Amino acid sequence: MNQPSPSQLTLIKAAIFALALLPAGRLLLITVNSDLGEDFIELAQRWTGTWTLNFLLLTLCISPLRAITQWHWILRLRRMLGLFTFAYALLHFLSFIGLDHHFELSEIARAIFKRPYVTVGFAAFLIMIPLAATSNQFAIRQLGGKRWQEIHRSIYLIAILGCLHYFWLSKAENLMWPVAYSVILGLLLRWRIRERKRKAIPVPQAPAAKPLRFYKQKPD
DSSP: OOOOOHHHHHHHHHHHHHHHHHHHHHHHHHHHTSOOOHHHHHHHHHHHHHHHHHHHHHHHHHHHHHHHHOOGGGHHHHHHHHHHHHHHHHHHHHIIIIIITTTOHHHHHHHHHHOHHHHHHHHHHHHHHHHHHTOSHHHHHHHOHHHHHHHHTTHHHHHHHHHHHHHHHSOGGGOHHHHHHHHHHHHHHHHHHHHHHHHHSOOOOOOOOOOOOOOSSOOO
8 A cells, every 4th residue: 555645644543543443432322321220330341451452452553463464554644542541541440430330539549559450450441651752743853763662662561451450350251352362462462573673673783894005016
């Protein structure tokens, strides 16, 4: 695929933006037609958590897809996908503290410290906050490219914690999806590690050329 024109890229971004809103729209529609009971609370938490992982893995797929296809322009989609990841994570967190615990700080703290899967999920959300806050050109200029990249590499830790969170809260008969997400993440991590090793191999340099010498008489 050739480099899209600015107008085509704008249309692609608009289409992805609209598609990314569909899960939230469906949840809103369910909210309007629901009595907000326990079944809805569980549905809201699972729905927002699942879509957080979906967008997280889509974000991580950008670099491998660019390397395979040479579509360098898709890097310009990564920030938007990353921000949608945070948006759904925020909805997931709000459903936990609002719908499930009614913003009772003591109950929220007790759940975080006593339930390991909540602890892991909360840790992933906290790590995600600085990534969302620095997903802009101003932050890149202020931090510098190297420091900014170091911060955003924590997305892999977030993904690992997210999959662990999903595993921990799933029942034995429902482990298929956590396993599937973990396998996809494992493949992405393997690609990343291989790429870092490849880039770490020094490029062999040609031997330095010897300067020409001119003799007054023919050497022996």
